[in-house]
Amino acid sequence: MEIKELSFKEAMRQALQEEMKADPQVVVMGQDVRKNGGSLGITLGLEEKFGEDQLMDTPSSEQAVVGTAAGAAMTGLRPVVELGSMDQALLAFGELAHGAARPFYWSRGKVKVPMTVIIPIGGGDNPQNGQALENLFAHISGLKVVEPSNAAQGKGLLKAAIRDDNPVVFLVNRDLLNIKSQVPVEDSYILPLGKSYTERKGGSVTIVTWGAALVSVLEAAVVLEQDGVRAEVINPMTLAPLDMDPIFQSVKKTGHLLIVHDENKTGGMGAEISASVAESPVFDYLEAPIFRLCGLDVPMPYSKGLEDVMTPKAEDVIQSVYDLLGVD
Amino acid sequence: MKYTEELLATMYYRMYQARFFEEALKSSSVSEKINGVSHLSIGQEATAVGACMAMNEDDKIVMSFRNHAQAIASGMEIKGMMAEVMGRESGINGGLSGSAHLSDASVNNLGTSPAPGAGYPIACGAALTQQKQKTGQAVLCFGGDGTLDEGLFGESLNLAALWKLPVIFVIENNFFSGATAIEHHFAPKSVAALAAAYGVPAVTVDGNDVIAVHSAVTKARAKAASGEGPFVVEAQTYRLCGYDTNDLQLYRSVDEQKIWQQHDPINLFTETLIQDYQMDQSVLEQLKENATRSVNDALDYAENASDPSMNDALTPVYAK
Structure with missing residues (x-):
């Protein structure tokens, strides 16, 4: 397997790019994702490759955007939402906790909600808005919660999250974004969710x-x-x-x-x-x-x-x- | 638009089914089997039926939590609905979702969200799928006037307008949010004025006139599906029953309720069918009887159905 040194940010961009290319139903949405790389800079450069079809700028409406992703996921898309911060994500907590997490159980497995919500945590931007609050999300039955520690995990887990048929909360720590480490570059590299x-x-x-x-x-x-x-x-x-x-x-x-x-x-x-x-x-x-x-x-x-x-x-x-x- | 006798008969039948279904829920023998309360929409059947029947078979529907008439109108099977309301194993969702969260993928009904207004973005998302996949289909989303006060209504209208999503928001304005009259919970001049602020076109119709609702939603659907973006239809109607099965209705006058009883959507439609569409009284009687029988069958089915086994509580929460 070919290995390259990449930053966490570059590794996540690679994951998005590979999954968007492999599956046109993968739609990335967030504030400023088209021209400005989004809140984490991970979507920089994706605009030329995918355009508006798979990369959508959203208004600053976290509740509506997360709910929209859930509705889109139930009906055939595989949305990836990027939010601005944990405190903004809290505005959308309800749509995650019931809009996304419950339909699978309530419908006895007939409705799937394959979506990923990337939430920045940690310092860097405004540290006081960057608590992880991982336990809040982990408490909700039906949500998966992922928190990678380095570039390779960022890539492998993000790919797994996007392919997963469940709503996944993907917590990315800003303090780790520019740290470089060894990352497998093959498309097939993936880290399964739910494995320590x-x-x-x-x-x-x-x-x-x-x-x-x-x-x-x-x-x-x-x-x-x-x-x-x-x-x-x-x-x-x-x-x-x-x-x-x-x-x-x-x-x-x-x-x-x-x-x-x-x-x-x-x-x-x-x-x-x-x-x-x-x-x-x-x-x-x-x-x-x-x-x-x-x-x-x-x-x-x-x-x-x-x-x-x-x-x-x-x-x-x-x-x-x-x-x-x-x-x- | 020309209405075939078949379409008119289906509308009439479903309105009666919805009415009898909810009257059954109000009866003591059924209400004691409801775990919690059940939200009723007696008197609002024309809006649910007119709107749903204006949609294409492959369109998606997102309901409000006053949803039984909407569910029946969308084609959901009432035996499974009744069993679900009673929490039975053979309920449409095995007794896991109950009355409030009926959903049925087989009739493209995405169900009801757990909080007021929370279904608006779900409908936007379903509409985004139709747009991205170029299916030509649209999404119908119901909401009550109480949900207009949620931030999600504005956020969703904004998003739908920006992205020109094929979604029709049908606002069942029954003039009350719970026990609070609309003038005390909603500041804008009108629903249409609020929609206009987001650049979303809106019409207001008599929600107790099933033909008026059907006609308005048909036009709205055509616009939405052709790429013009979202549309709001405000259907003015009235609950001829309590907010839910526990409501004592101390907040409104008997006189007010009497006025609306004179404007009962089923009676209005009966007159229209006889006078404007020359339908035979005996045909209508038969449809009414069929509706009665279907609800009685549903009651028998649900009464005799078994409760879920305790293991059903551990139905998986994750898709594999």
Whole structure:
């Protein structure tokens, strides 16, 4: 498989381009997507290739746009919506939660709603509007929630999301957009939804993390390894439906579980993962209480220094691992 | 437009079916089997039937939550509807969706959204599919006057107008949003004035005159399907019943209701059919009787149907 170094943004553009070319029913819609690359810059250059048929500028009407995508998806299109920010996405929450997520169940599988909604999160634009709120979407039965951490995942998961016959919320962290990494360039490269990925093998402690937090965790894992602590890092990539099995297997092996996420602790996905482990037979293998390292329980503040203390950093991860292992 | 006796008879039959269907829901023996409430539209049958029958067979329909007459008018099968209202396994959606969210892909009926006005963009999306796939079909979307107050109505009109989507919004104006009269919930001068602000053409018709509704929606559909963009038809009508099966109707006078009872859409249509279309009284009686029988059959079917098994609650939420 041919590999190229691409930024997260370029990798997502490649995914869109490949899927739009492969299936003319894939229609990308969002504010400024035709001339200005949309809110994330990922649609830059697609205008010449696809034109208005598959690339549609929308007004700033998140509810109507998401509802329209749902109606289009029910009747034969495969829409990809790009929204401006998480706070704008909240305006469209209802159309996602009931317009898109429920018809499949209520119709006993007769109505499918294949659509993807890309929502920018994280800093960069206006960090205070960039909370992930991933748990809100994961709570809705019928929605899939995906949060990639790097360019290769961005590409492989976006392709899978577009091909999926369900409504998928695709969270893209602005802080990762320009980071380059190795990406398979073949059209056939795809990462299935609903599969956790073991980013790093180890036997001392299991760290479950996703999105931008993975960057801090992997940084910490390198430092820990120098100290003889081998962290096994598992990235669910898809937060709904959650693939717990690799987490269970890992905890069985390490006896220690640390969950790290940028989002607020209270009611976050970490609570769900923690409870699932505590409720499972794997509980008996735990040698210490489960530990959650999460964002602070406040709205995102504006000032850069305050933004930085909101989310876990590598040194916090290292400290948490030592606390968990009972090492001074 | 010339109306064939067959079309007129179908309209008449479906109006009576809708009326008897909802009268059955009001009866104590059925209403006690409804889990929650059911929204009724007795008195509004002409709008539902006139609008649906003006559409082509392959057009899509998005309903409002006052939807039984709309569902029947769209061709949904009433045995399955009745069983669904009672939450039975053989209901049209297996008892998962209930009265409020009837849908039936086999008659191109996309159903009802769970919140007021939430169906407008769904209809826009279905219309976008018709436009992109160049099917030549259009979408009919129902909404009550209460949903005009939702931001989604404006957002959807704007989007539909910008993209010239083939969608017809039929506003069933029954002059009440819940228990609040229209002058207390809707500030614009008229529905047409609101539509005009978005550049969307609109007509206002007597929603209790099924021929007037049919004729207006036929013209609107022709325009929408030919690429002229969306159209609004305001059909003025009146609920001759409560808001839902629990409504005590303390908010409006008996006199007002009496005036509208004089303007009952089914009585009006009966007169029209006899006077203007020379239809035989006995033919009309027969259609009415057939409608009664179909609703009784639906009641028998639903009463005798079994409840879903508990495992049906775990019907998959994801498509494979």
